[in-house]
Amino acid sequence: THLRAWDSWGLLACLCTVLWHLPAVPALNRTGDPGPGPSIQKTYDLTRYLEHQLRSLAGTYLNYLGPPFNEPDFNPPRLGAETLPRATVNLDVWRSLNDKLRLTQNYEAYSHLLCYLRGLNRQAATAELRRSLAHFCTSLQGLLGSIAGVMAALGYPLPQPLPGTEPTGAPGPAHSDFLRKMDDFWLLKELQTWLWRSAKDFNRLKKKMQPPAAAVTLHLEAHGF
Amino acid sequence: MAAPVPWACCAVLAATAVVYAQRHSPQEVPHVQYERLGSDVTLPCGTANWDAAVTWRVNGTDLAPDLLNGSQLVLHGLELGHSGLYACFHRDSWHLRHQVLLHVGLPPREPVLSCRSNTYPKGFYCSWHLPTPTYIPNTFNVTVLHGSKIMVCEKDPALKNRCHIRYMHLFSTIKYKVSISVSNALGHNATAITFDEFTIVKPDPPENVVARPVPSNPRRLEVTWQTPSTWPDPESFPLKFFLRYRPLILDQWQHVELSDGTTHTITDAYAGKEYIIQVAAKDNEIGTWSDWSVAAHATPWTEEPRHLTTEAQAP
Numbered sequence: 001t002h003l004r005a006w007d008s009w010g011l012l013a014c015l016c017t018v019l020w021h022l023p024a025v026p027a028l029n030r031t032g033d034p035g036p037g038p039s040i041q042k043t044y045d046l047t048r049y050l051e052h053q054l055r056s057l058a059g060t061y062l063n064y065l066g067p068p069f070n071e072p073d074f075n076p077p078r079l080g081a082e083t084l085p086r087a088t089v090n091l092d093v094w095r096s097l098n099d100k101l102r103l104t105q106n107y108e109a110y111s112h113l114l115c116y117l118r119g120l121n122r123q124a125a126t127a128e129l130r131r132s133l134a135h136f137c138t139s140l141q142g143l144l145g146s147i148a149g150v151m152a153a154l155g156y157p158l159p160q161p162l163p164g165t166e167p168t169g170a171p172g173p174a175h176s177d178f179l180r181k182m183d184d185f186w187l188l189k190e191l192q193t194w195l196w197r198s199a200k201d202f203n204r205l206k207k208k209m210q211p212p213a214a215a216v217t218l219h220l221e222a223h224g225f
Numbered sequence: 226m227a228a229p230v231p232w233a234c235c236a237v238l239a240a241t242a243v244v245y246a247q248r249h250s251p252q253e254v255p256h257v258q259y260e261r262l263g264s265d266v267t268l269p270c271g272t273a274n275w276d277a278a279v280t281w282r283v284n285g286t287d288l289a290p291d292l293l294n295g296s297q298l299v300l301h302g303l304e305l306g307h308s309g310l311y312a313c314f315h316r317d318s319w320h321l322r323h324q325v326l327l328h329v330g331l332p333p334r335e336p337v338l339s340c341r342s343n344t345y346p347k348g349f350y351c352s353w354h355l356p357t358p359t360y361i362p363n364t365f366n367v368t369v370l371h372g373s374k375i376m377v378c379e380k381d382p383a384l385k386n387r388c389h390i391r392y393m394h395l396f397s398t399i400k401y402k403v404s405i406s407v408s409n410a411l412g413h414n415a416t417a418i419t420f421d422e423f424t425i426v427k428p429d430p431p432e433n434v435v436a437r438p439v440p441s442n443p444r445r446l447e448v449t450w451q452t453p454s455t456w457p458d459p460e461s462f463p464l465k466f467f468l469r470y471r472p473l474i475l476d477q478w479q480h481v482e483l484s485d486g487t488t489h490t491i492t493d494a495y496a497g498k499e500y501i502i503q504v505a506a507k508d509n510e511i512g513t514w515s516d517w518s519v520a521a522h523a524t525p526w527t528e529e530p531r532h533l534t535t536e537a538q539a540p
């Protein structure tokens with residue numbers, strides 16, 4: 001993904017590149033390998049846990065932002081000024097994603113979202129918020145590690161940052177207070193949507209990885225049962 | 226032999242007939258008029274003078290002259306029963322002067338609109354109705370907006386108060402806004418609802434719920450069902466299920482939530498009691514529970530009483 005460097009997000013992009021270079025989760029031990037199935041299930045379970053955690057975190061954070069952000073009917077137009085990874089995808093395209101691409105998109109999305117969340121944490125005014133955000137970031141880091149584990153088990157390389165994504169040029173004019181809050185609003189919304197999407201992504205992966213029941217029966221028959 | 230009538234004479238006769246008809250016949254089609262329930266209305270007898278001598282009839286029945294104000298018919302406090310075909314006649318010649326088809330009704334109140342996705346991720350449908358009847362014809366107009374993009378809502382082939390929208394994109398952070406306006410001859414009204422893609426997901430109830438006794442097990446019942454046929458992709462969008470059961474003689478339900486599979490064995494049934502069982506479905510992660518399925522009934526297996534007479538056999 002391509003990060004625009006003209007605003008303060010650029011500074012965070014710097015931090016993002018640091019994340020990319022974190023040591024990857026080592027591949028699973030190949031001998032007696034149960035396959036990627038259990039780790040896909042674990043990743044799926046993590047998305048559910050995170051989605052649950054996010055619900056209370058988002059509620060608290062939006063109340064902190066105050067109206068109109070915490071109003072249930074709040075329905076602002078998406079100006080697209082933020083550089084968030086978007087979960088939305090054409091239905092047919094989503095269906096036909098190959099496993100590698102599906103996993104890569106999830107990994108890249110959460111890497112960026114984690115970076116932005118850490119930025120949010122730095123600006124958060126109350127200790128309670130900082131604590132909740134920090135806890136969530138840790139869980140999200142866990143999800144990233146889990147996805148990395150699945151990719152490694154399947155032999156897919158972890159995405160590397162593209163050259164030229166480091167910030168170039170000076171950061172642009174600072175956002176107004178309202179626009180900064182809008183960015184926060186969209187970050188939380190995109191995070192929630194990604195977690196719903198990931199659950200569906202991992203469901204799909206789970207079904208594909210499951211050995212069909214017929215194969216097990218044939219195996220038994222071969223042994224004269 | 227009669228002399229042929231000169232064509233000029235025919236032309237004059239024809240013209241006279243037309244003029245006569247125009248001056249004395251009413252319109253072919255009665256004038257249609259809509260009036261509000263409870264209101265008062267005065268029906269003039271077409272172009273007749275106020276003091277013309279006329280008789281009014283409704284649906285062929287004479288109306289009392291005390292309802293008249295000159296040649297005009299006055300109706301107070303309109304009721305639904307006042308709807309009908311009103312005709313006024315020249316009193317002496319019984320010549321039909323004017324007809325009014327009166328419809329008594331109400332302007333529409335705010336419509337009730339709801340949307341639901343029972344075919345996620347294919348699309349969703351919206352349906353609407355008026356909380357109270359208007360008694361006169363209404364037209365509805367539905368618009369669907371996704372952000373600033375207008376989406377097509379295709380009319381349902383069978384139900385006239387429903388239309389369908391296909392999802393082009395999934396996992397959208399932008400809300401959908403569905404607006405409906407309703408109008409009739411007496412007024413108009415409108416409403417709108419806004420929602421996220423995920424909140425309206427509600428599958429149809431599970432199908433073909435069957436409960437069977439388990440042989441030699443007096444406290445068991447085996448329940449099977451199928452995912453609703455309208456749910457397009459249970460592989461990628463698996464459903465979880467909620468089962469409830471109780472003996473007919475009790476009011477309290479037992480509940481079981483099942484994350485997988487379409488069978489369940491109840492193991493704590495009361496022996497010999499007839500049970501009622503229902504199942505509901507929900508997408509694993511998003512939306513709400515379906516309505517309860519059609520109920521299945523079953524009674525657990527009971528042992529056949531042994532016949533003592535079989536012991537005594539004729540040698």
